[in-house]
Amino acid sequence: MFEISVKKIDFEKQNTIIKRNINLDNHLDCFILISCSSQKLAENLLNNTLEYLIDKISKEDTYSDFMIALEHINSYLKTWKLDQDEKDSLDMIIWILNENTYTFSNVWHSSACLINKNSEIIELTEKWENKEEFSYISEWKLTNWEIVISSTLELLNYLSKSDIIDWLILSEDIKIFNKNIKNILKSEILELNCLVSSMKFKSKKFENKNQKFEVIKNNLAKVIDNRFSKKIIWKSLIVLDKLKTQSKTIKSVVLLWWILMAVFFLYYSLSTLVSITTQTEVKETAKNSILEIKDIIKVASENIANPDAFEKNINDAEKLVAEIQKQEIYLWDLAKLTDDINILKKQFNKIEIFEENDKNLIYNIDWNNTVKIAKNNLIPYIIEKKWVVWPILSTWTPQIYTFNNLAENEYFIDWLFIENNLFLLTNTSKIVKFTKNWYFNFVNVTWQTKWEDIKNISFYSTNIYTLWQNNQLNKHVASGDNFKAAEPYLKDEDLKQIWDVLSVAIDGWFYMLKKDLSIVKFFSSPYRLESIIINKLPKNYTLEEWKNAQIIARANLNYVYLLLNNKIWIFKPNTTNYKSTQNLTYVWQIEWATKTIKDFYVNYDWEILVLNESWMYKLTFEISDNKIIIR
Numbered sequence: 001m002f003e004i005s006v007k008k009i010d011f012e013k014q015n016t017i018i019k020r021n022i023n024l025d026n027h028l029d030c031f032i033l034i035s036c037s038s039q040k041l042a043e044n045l046l047n048n049t050l051e052y053l054i055d056k057i058s059k060e061d062t063y064s065d066f067m068i069a070l071e072h073i074n075s076y077l078k079t080w081k082l083d084q085d086e087k088d089s090l091d092m093i094i095w096i097l098n099e100n101t102y103t104f105s106n107v108w109h110s111s112a113c114l115i116n117k118n119s120e121i122i123e124l125t126e127k128w129e130n131k132e133e134f135s136y137i138s139e140w141k142l143t144n145w146e147i148v149i150s151s152t153l154e155l156l157n158y159l160s161k162s163d164i165i166d167w168l169i170l171s172e173d174i175k176i177f178n179k180n181i182k183n184i185l186k187s188e189i190l191e192l193n194c195l196v197s198s199m200k201f202k203s204k205k206f207e208n209k210n211q212k213f214e215v216i217k218n219n220l221a222k223v224i225d226n227r228f229s230k231k232i233i234w235k236s237l238i239v240l241d242k243l244k245t246q247s248k249t250i251k252s253v254v255l256l257w258w259i260l261m262a263v264f265f266l267y268y269s270l271s272t273l274v275s276i277t278t279q280t281e282v283k284e285t286a287k288n289s290i291l292e293i294k295d296i297i298k299v300a301s302e303n304i305a306n307p308d309a310f311e312k313n314i315n316d317a318e319k320l321v322a323e324i325q326k327q328e329i330y331l332w333d334l335a336k337l338t339d340d341i342n343i344l345k346k347q348f349n350k351i352e353i354f355e356e357n358d359k360n361l362i363y364n365i366d367w368n369n370t371v372k373i374a375k376n377n378l379i380p381y382i383i384e385k386k387w388v389v390w391p392i393l394s395t396w397t398p399q400i401y402t403f404n405n406l407a408e409n410e411y412f413i414d415w416l417f418i419e420n421n422l423f424l425l426t427n428t429s430k431i432v433k434f435t436k437n438w439y440f441n442f443v444n445v446t447w448q449t450k451w452e453d454i455k456n457i458s459f460y461s462t463n464i465y466t467l468w469q470n471n472q473l474n475k476h477v478a479s480g481d482n483f484k485a486a487e488p489y490l491k492d493e494d495l496k497q498i499w500d501v502l503s504v505a506i507d508g509w510f511y512m513l514k515k516d517l518s519i520v521k522f523f524s525s526p527y528r529l530e531s532i533i534i535n536k537l538p539k540n541y542t543l544e545e546w547k548n549a550q551i552i553a554r555a556n557l558n559y560v561y562l563l564l565n566n567k568i569w570i571f572k573p574n575t576t577n578y579k580s581t582q583n584l585t586y587v588w589q590i591e592w593a594t595k596t597i598k599d600f601y602v603n604y605d606w607e608i609l610v611l612n613e614s615w616m617y618k619l620t621f622e623i624s625d626n627k628i629i630i631r
Helices: 039-053 062-083 161-170 174-187 211-224 227-243 248-302 307-326 331-348 492-498
Strands: 002-009 016-025 028-036 090-098 101-107 111-115 121-123 138-141 147-151 194-201 351-354 361-364 370-376 379-384 387-390 399-402 412-418 421-426 431-434 440-443 454-460 463-468 473-476 501-506 510-514 519-524 527-535 550-552 560-564 567-573 583-592 599-604 607-611 615-624 627-630
Touching: 002 016, 002 028, 002 174, 016 039, 016 194, 028 039, 028 147, 028 194, 039 062, 039 090, 062 090, 062 101, 062 331, 090 111, 090 147, 101 111, 111 161, 121 161, 147 174, 161 174, 174 194, 248 307, 248 331, 307 331, 331 351, 351 615, 351 627, 361 379, 370 412, 370 599, 370 607, 379 412, 412 454, 421 454, 454 501, 463 501, 492 527, 510 550, 550 599, 560 599, 583 615, 583 627
Parallel strands: 351 583, 501 550, 527 583
Antiparallel strands: 002 194, 016 028, 028 090, 090 101, 101 138, 111 121, 111 147, 147 194, 361 615, 370 379, 379 387, 387 399, 412 421, 421 431, 431 440, 454 463, 463 473, 501 510, 510 519, 519 527, 550 560, 560 567, 567 583, 599 607, 607 615, 615 627
């Protein structure tokens, strides 16, 4: 049915290479090529792969069985990676030949290409698909004399298509052909040992046949070759045999009955045939659509800098995915395609994923009521609902300072530093001073019995700035151990215009983030309130969760930062002169891969402290050509 040759190209490198072929059933064969930096992983992976394939891949449903096997292999690979300190490199391809159907999947640099009857070379794997786990399953219907070349490396990086065709013409023997490939590769500068296999398919069974006719013929055989059909035919033959000895009247009645049964059987056969053929055609159509989706995703990735072209292709891909999902087939492939689409959309929207690890872990928290990160004199604090944790240093065990005078339902919600003293805002609009001598006490406002209803607090110099519940912005000047009464800034007509403010940040004047996610900036001298234009906003700039939304800007920062929908957004002002800000240009987003961001603090423009319920991490990045690169 096929001729195959496998060659090892050994350069005495460190990587292990393994080949294995197995006959799973009659005309059902499996081939495995592995290249791995770890011999232990290569051997274990081979054993696990064989376990998931042998006696589990059927001729009737090869594609689905192969899909399930790959899920198990991926699960093993993930478990291995979690258990290892260093990342092992792996290039692997698995392909299954069921009659003339070539089904395969690969990881990383492994590749497969096809030489068709017209001596054209078709790349079955694509370079842009380099991936660390098995995802796409591809199929190809082979016709006579077609050749599949697979390898643990990207073969066409080293061999030209014209050279391959020339060798094929010179050597029809597949073993000689593969030996020529090996000789050329040995002359190349390769970093790894590798495997190359060449398989020539040849079978009269699949030569010059109409594929649709074959589907109908095979399905018709399924309709006739079943217990119900055989039982009807058997009963009919018995009746016909007994009918020979009966009268003419009985023969006529039985003949009429036989005709009715024949009509019924014909109807049953045709309806069953149509149903089976339709199901087969639906599956074939879905497979073709999956290949089309892959092509569309590739085109979208190539046009990521072209918004119109990118969005059109992504929309087309999502529509095709939705159509196939309605039929509830190939759901595993669709899940992988959906992941790829989402990754591309993140790239298009300039979203960088932050993944925590031990290297960027600052502090592991033993409770789950964290509120804010504070920082003073380069030393971080963690604000919990009823206590303060300080200092957060890798060389020091932090102390917990609890304020016992808070009421049962009273807790901290915001903070600021003035002259090394930490001021904390409670949910009941009280302000508590945590002194540099580590004592708590309530702070009063002169000429008032209590502070106004406050949303959050900010500071500049030695003054406290409060945002009232009615969105008024107030200034409180320090007066001894307390603060003077509020000096309101905004006029009544401006308060109506502002509507609802979520957060305030001060870089010299005041950024105000509104609930509709527009930003205004207030200048007190001369008095003016200006809407800030936001340029190049992606479509995902919407409000999903407003409770934690906040804006950060300071005089020593060149960018404006926003916490929104569990992402840190970065904007660049049109000028570094805070008195002349007119617009902000969207730069990038940083999204925590697995956790919910409770708060963040910008140390400086390329370092951020990020807090969740259980940990505090340091996120380091660079801004180059208005692009974020996480380190």
